[in-house]
Amino acid sequence: MKNEPAYYNEKVKRAAHMLFFKRGRIPGARSWELKTGLGKGYTKVLEHLDEGLKDLDLEVKKVEPQTLSDYKQRPEDGEEESRYFVRLKGTLAPKEARLCGWRIDNLAALAAALAIVVSKQGKSERKELETVIGNKAGRWRALTLMDTFLRSGYLEEDEEGLVKLGWRTRAELDLPSLMMLLAESKAPFAESSEPLDEDQASMEG
Amino acid sequence: MMEKVRRFSGRRELEELIQTCISIENRRFNPFLLDISDALSIIRRHSNQLRTLEDHLLDMRAITSVARVVGLQSANLRFQSSALYVDPSMVKQKLDSLSREQLAEFLLLSWHPIVELEQLTLASTKEAKEFWEKMLSFFERRKRLRLGPFVGPGSADLGELARMRVVEEKAYTRKMQDLWKELTNSAEKDDEVDYWDFIRGSDFAHTIARAQLVSFLVSYGYANLLRKGNSIFLVPKAKPDPHPEGSPLSFPIPITKEALVRAK
Numbered sequence: 143m144k145n146e147p148a149y150y151n152e153k154v155k156r157a158a159h160m161l162f163f164k165r166g167r168i169p170g171a172r173s174w175e176l177k178t179g180l181g182k183g184y185t186k187v188l189e190h191l192d193e194g195l196k197d198l199d200l201e202v203k204k205v206e207p208q209t210l211s212d213y214k215q216r217p218e219d220g221e222e223e224s225r226y227f228v229r230l231k232g233t234l235a236p237k238e239a240r241l242c243g244w245r246i247d248n249l250a251a252l253a254a255a256l257a258i259v260v261s262k263q264g265k266s267e268r269k270e271l272e273t274v275i276g277n278k279a280g281r282w283r284a285l286t287l288m289d290t291f292l293r294s295g296y297l298e299e300d301e302e303g304l305v306k307l308g309w310r311t312r313a314e315l316d317l318p319s320l321m322m323l324l325a326e327s328k329a330p331f332a333e334s335s336e337p338l339d340e341d342q343a344s345m346e347g
Numbered sequence: 348m349m350e351k352v353r354r355f356s357g358r359r360e361l362e363e364l365i366q367t368c369i370s371i372e373n374r375r376f377n378p379f380l381l382d383i384s385d386a387l388s389i390i391r392r393h394s395n396q397l398r399t400l401e402d403h404l405l406d407m408r409a410i411t412s413v414a415r416v417v418g419l420q421s422a423n424l425r426f427q428s429s430a431l432y433v434d435p436s437m438v439k440q441k442l443d444s445l446s447r448e449q450l451a452e453f454l455l456l457s458w459h460p461i462v463e464l465e466q467l468t469l470a471s472t473k474e475a476k477e478f479w480e481k482m483l484s485f486f487e488r489r490k491r492l493r494l495g496p497f498v499g500p501g502s503a504d505l506g507e508l509a510r511m512r513v514v515e516e517k518a519y520t521r522k523m524q525d526l527w528k529e530l531t532n533s534a535e536k537d538d539e540v541d542y543w544d545f546i547r548g549s550d551f552a553h554t555i556a557r558a559q560l561v562s563f564l565v566s567y568g569y570a571n572l573l574r575k576g577n578s579i580f581l582v583p584k585a586k587p588d589p590h591p592e593g594s595p596l597s598f599p600i601p602i603t604k605e606a607l608v609r610a611k
Contacts, residue, residue, distance in 0.1 A: 164463045165468055167471075167474075169463035170461070200462060201459075227461045229461045230460050233459065235455070239451075239455055246447055246451045249454045250447035250450035250454070252454055253451065254442045256454075257441075258435070261435040261437075261438040267374060267375075274439070274442055277442070278450065279447075315458060316457040317431055320453055320454065321431050321432075323453040323457065324433065
């Protein structure tokens with residue numbers, strides 16, 4: 143008889159290696175890779191890993207393949223293409239985000255860009271996004287930030303030049319929560335929401 | 348003649364319809380701005396004037412464009428009924444009125460970053476190689492900065508670099524040991540030296556530099572500091588007792604030009 147805890151321990155370790163270590167351009171692992179590496183019962187192994195990661199405020203996140211188009215529903219056989227990631231279960235404090243290299247300007251610009259794309263049903267013109275980001279982070283910075291968001295996978299540009307949500311947004315962002323917070327928000331009383339001047343916007347923090 | 352005119356206007360109407368559909372697909376207009384029954388009646392009205400292959404292709408393009416807009420309308424309705432629906436104009440208003448801090452906070456509250464360990468992979472190596480190969484030469488990149496004519500590199504010896512304060516003539520530890528020897532020699536007679544007499548240099552900057560070195564001598568066990576009334580004395584140790592964690596006590600000595608004059 144197979145010693146079940148030891149068997150799972152080994153598999154869980156292997157699953158952790160597959161999910162933590164980046165092997166390609168995109169982190170995490172695809173379902174078929176996990177199936178090959180861990181066997182048919184890989185979902186059970188991932189459940190064990192998820193349980194083990196709870197204490198570290200981490201979780202295993204499954205991201206479904208992207209919907210093929212605006213009109214068609216996702217095909218049922220998408221399981222083979224799902225991707226699994228390890229991500230933070232809770233959220234980061236502003237101070238922690240700064241320590242990870244994220245400036246307040248960049249976070250605000252990403253929030254604005256995602257909100258616009260979501261409100262436009264997942265696709266928006268690049269120019270429109272640059273204008274909105276420019277209002278928050280400065281005109282020149284908007285151009286570089288758009289490139290950064292596209293490069294890091296938060297946004298993707300399709301062949302028609304329209305910008306849509308990228309794989310990283312689908313993996314990391316709780317969009318309903320973001321849109322809810324935005325819809326419920328109230329502007330502060332004495333708030334300076336005017337655009338930054340270029341000098342201030344180009345400062346690295 | 349009449350039929351030719353009718354065919355021409357029909358073609359134009361279909362082309363306009365296709366153009367409107369493309370604009371809707373590119374998110375310039377709301378999909379519900381197009382009345383599908385009107386669009387279909389335009390297509391139907393011109394269906395009996397289709398003569399050439401181009402006419403038929405145009406008709407087909409118009410039908411598929413309208414079908415795409417119907418798809419977008421359906422997607423729009425599905426989206427409006429989902430939790431993600433917020434009116435785009437309302438979103439823009441909110442974004443304009445909210446501060447950067449508030450927006451950043453909203454993102455942070457909805458953000459669960461992926462944990463990933465970066466390492467060298469075949470893909471990243473290929474990417475780096477491509478970047479290196481596509482990168483413009485140093486001179487091309489320099490041109491963009493408009494720095495003027497290029498001055499070639501020259502040479503400078505250590506003395507010159509020391510005068511420019513790019514490098515120190517002596518390593519710090521060596522300086523400390525030299526000063527400790529100087530202190531030991533000065534204190535040969537009385538076993539102690541007046542602090543202010545010892546740190547005084549040729550100018551104020553030199554004095555500060557000596558005072559800093561002395562503070563390290565005391566901290567690292569090369570000398571002791573004694574207070575006698577208003578005077579401070581330095582007592583060199585015959586055998587240094589360096590302890591890397593430094594002295595457990597802190598004794599700040601303010602050095603001003605007035606203090607130096609007073610000590611004279």
